Amino acid sequence: MNLGRSERLQSSATVNSLRILETIARLGPGTTAKTITDALSMPPATAYRLLNALVGDEYLVRTADLRGFALGHAITGFISASAVPTVPTSARLLLEEFRSQTRFAVHLVLFQMASIKIADSDPDHPLRSEAEMMRYLHASAAGKLFLSQLEDLSHVLPEGLIKKLTPKTITDIDLLQRDLIQISERGYAIQIEELEEGRCCLAVPIAIVGSPAGGALCLGGTSERLDAIRDHVPSAQQAATRLAPLLF
Structure with missing residues (x-):
């Protein structure tokens, strides 16, 4: 069954969000948006949109200097639950x-x-x-x-x-x-x-x-x-x- 355009976009956003989380988990707290876009070859507009959404859902938090990101409460809860x-x-x-x-x-x-x-x-x-x-x-x-x-x-x-x-x-x-x-x-x-x-x-x-x-x-x-x-x-x-x- 072929996915519609909106479903394809949603699937792509989910995959890219997971890639962002994986990158920050690997590189550690303080990873910047530019580092993420360079590491994933992702358009800056896409990265910023997904980063803001992940922060809003508490999967990510901004570091104190507001320049980087770290894993948030929601994702660490998943890690604890699966350990x-x-x-x-x-x-x-x-x-x-x-x-x-x-x-x-x-x-x-x-x-x-x-x-x-x-x-x-x-x-x-x-x-x-x-x-x-x-x-x-x-x-x-x-x-x-x-x-x-x-x-x-x-x-x-x-x-x-x-x-x-x-x-x-x-x-x-x-x-x-x-x-x-x-x-x-x-x-x-x-x-x-x-x-x-x-x-x-x-x-x-x-x-x-x-x-x-x-x-x-x-x-x-x-x-x-x-x-x-x-x-x-x-x-x-x-x-x-x-x-x-x-x-x-």
């Missing part, structure tokens, strides 16, 4: 110790802003639905544990992100709210074949006393082993208590 969380060696050693005590998958998940991040995936039991787990919070145990701490779900669960991944995925918001209440009362989250058919997972909160959970210790396996996974809840809670001061 892989750092796990201290002491926490990794504790995770390995706990993994040696269970035959199930053990993953460390951290909560960041309005999302969850896989901080340490079990190397012997790799996640098969990692992208779905991070994107569809309502379908994973860690995601539901995260959601159970929020008063308003609308900003993290827009309509397009309440997707039915399996026949057992909860997509009705009222049913989901009830499930989240049960999680808060029970103290840990469970999902059974909601993220992936034939698989279940349990998520225990990792938190400093008196604070919301900053992450979860997750145990996963086949659905028929759910009762055996539940038997590990006390030891998982103990491990989570030991992990909290090492992570936060």
Whole structure:
């Protein structure tokens, strides 16, 4: 399908904006408009128009002398959100110790802003639905544990992100709210074949006393082993208590 003129112009502006951001990220704060036009062989009028738009949207900021540009708050937020969380060696050693005590998958998940991040995936039991787990919070145990701490779900669960991944995925918001209440009362989250058919997972909160959970210790396996996974809840809670001061 051929793009119309306005669509082609919009696509070109997007590409050029990304090229400008990449150039400033590479050359560093203080990069001038002339440096950008020379580096990208871009017409000055185009560069100035896009630079002003990027400043207006806070993807860029002007330096104090007003001669150059630096990355702004909006783009640094993207960088922070995409960064892989750092796990201290002491926490990794504790995770390995706990993994040696269970035959199930053990993953460390951290909560960041309005999302969850896989901080340490079990190397012997790799996640098969990692992208779905991070994107569809309502379908994973860690995601539901995260959601159970929020008063308003609308900003993290827009309509397009309440997707039915399996026949057992909860997509009705009222049913989901009830499930989240049960999680808060029970103290840990469970999902059974909601993220992936034939698989279940349990998520225990990792938190400093008196604070919301900053992450979860997750145990996963086949659905028929759910009762055996539940038997590990006390030891998982103990491990989570030991992990909290090492992570936060």
